[in-house]
Amino acid sequence: MQQEENIEARDVEQKVRKGNPFYNSPNISRAEFNLIKAFFYAAALWLLIGSLAGELNALKFIWPGLMDASWLTFGRIRPIHTNTLFWGWSSLAMLGLAYYVVPSSAKAKLYSVKLGWITFWLINISVIAGSITMFFGFNNGMGEYREFIWPIMGTFILALAVSTYNFYVTIHRREENEMYVSNWFIMGSLLWSLTFMIIGYLPFYQNALGETVIQGYYMHNAVGMWFMTFTLGLVYYFLPKMLNTPIYSHSLGIVAFWTQLLFYTLIGTHHFLFSPLPWWIQAQAIIFSVGMMIPVVASTTNFSLTLRGHGKTIRKLPGMKFMLVGIIFYFLGSFQGSLQAIQSLNIIWHFTDFTIAHSHMTMYTIITFLLWGMIYGFGPKISGRFADKKWVDIHFWLAFVGLLIYSISLMIGGTKRGISWLDGQPFIDSVILMVPYWTWRAVGGTMMFLSHFVFGWNLYQMLKSPIKNIEYETI
């Protein structure tokens, strides 16, 4: 039985491999392999740590007295959850992939592996330091995703600057005349992120409500310009490669690029609708939140048309299911976000757990699923080993069903809670009504958490050691 399955799995591998030249050779040096492997391993470790914190948070809603030491209190653990997953897991995974994509799509050699290691260490140091300081309650003033104090975020910014330089020189020395759209997105993402991070941390205009203007801007750009833009750049590269087909349209990609730049930058204030910020900032944020669907439609159509007719690969190639779900949710999650920015719906959903559902449907189902898909698709190229398809499927279903339970229960609960407030019910009633939904959230969250162990195992199986006859490039 076991053997049969193994044979079948090998069969699939062989077919995929033969049919797709992407898997013929790693196209990188052994040194680059080690660098990328380190990025992925560290990312996976942060994924486990960050989701452990998330798991603890979820349980605290059911048992508020659980682990009530000062350093494990909700207010301190929650930013550890978000920041380790943002700057640890997602950022490291993205950069790990980019260390292959940037040189490869430019048909150039990576400028410096050493600078890559510097980025790697700086990021890890900043996330470790940031987590420790936050255990002690040393946070940068409660603004979401700005909780690292400035010397620590400064370290992170430096890490990005080093990689930006590394990639820029790489692209500069390329042979390929045309610059593939992936590198537009990746370079744009890096430079824009450096900008918004510095703006977010400069103190000169942040007293009183000045802080709130910057907070909305920073929060939205962290998600839109760093994670989304960067990940899109990676998908524009990996999706066609994994399917062994060209991207359907380069020009749709370019429309997506410029409209992404325009709209995501301007809409931060939709996190503070009905606040005492000037009315015009709120009004334009709402209008551009609707406009935000333009880059989303451009990219999702492009991806869908690229996927068309590849049903077999989607079923067979480990990781493709993650890509498919990621792309579908890129549309759904963004559409949901635009809806939440509409005043009449914002009144019901703002301040409720609906927002938490939304942030998981985006940061998790879009960013994290796409990253997983790409890591599963890319790992075999550089090590020669596919992850066991059965275990990839277990990972997928645990994470996906978990996420559905998580977000659907919070969406229902959040809506009910909003309606209860609109009705003028006593506040505590809205706490009590949430309890079953918080419980379901913890169930879904636990499934997601467990799936991360499966991911760690699969990653290890793929990358532990390259197969014997693999040929790395010599420098």
Added chain:
Amino acid sequence: MRQSKNTNHHLIIISSTIIYVFLSLLIAVGPAYVMDRGTKHLANEQKMTTEQRRGFEIYVRENCAVCHSQQVRPLSMDSVFGRPSQPSDYADIRPISTWIMTPNVLGTARLGPDLANVGKLRNNEMWNYIHLYEPRIVVKKSIMPSYKWLFKSTNEVEEAHTIVTIPESYKPAGEYIIPTREGDDLIAYLQYLNQASFDNIEESGKLGVNFTGSKLLSAIYNTDNITKSSQDSISLVDHDYSIFDYIVVAISILVVAVAFFFLVRAFFGLREEQKDHIKSKVMKHE
């Protein structure tokens, strides 16, 4: 060799970054600067005392804002918390230290009730102490964490100590629970959250934004109007629109429409692009 028009990486990367910086200055740094310099206390508003400020630091340390907003919206559903918040309510919000910058108090979640006016709504000090020590003593179904480390148990009490009346089952037998200085400070801060009355504000004619910094910025952001129109708007839905608002809305809609046009154009170009693809593939084979 085919020369393609998107070859110049400097041009793409640098120009997009310049656009990004420009938009960021326009939409974030500029308005932030105006709000920063323009927000002033009204005559009838109390300022934060040293003790309250220390308490505010504890509020930031424990990250209470992750569950509590401090922002009453001009909506009838929010009227249970107080009157709509206005910029001057936040005039005291400044950086905590060299290391910790201006905190965000408005928040994005109401896992617990809004605290903008909690000093008025919960003005019983003892209730607040008990609630902070263990919320479930006073609100059975609360999910708020207990903050026991802001208290200590002792069997020697001095006159100056506040003894918090904690039921026996919640504390070490025979001991008294008294707040630490941090606990006292935090409660003092909660009492500071007490909205000045709206009447006086209307009298003063300003909502606490009084920007006189730069003529240029005043003109760009129409700062006189910020104060006037938000004062009138109890609900944003029946907001008192000014010409400036109309201009902003019109420009925004126009930009979205132009972007939409480019999207549609790209869609119509798809078929042509596919032909090119196939052609270039055939050429490569030859």
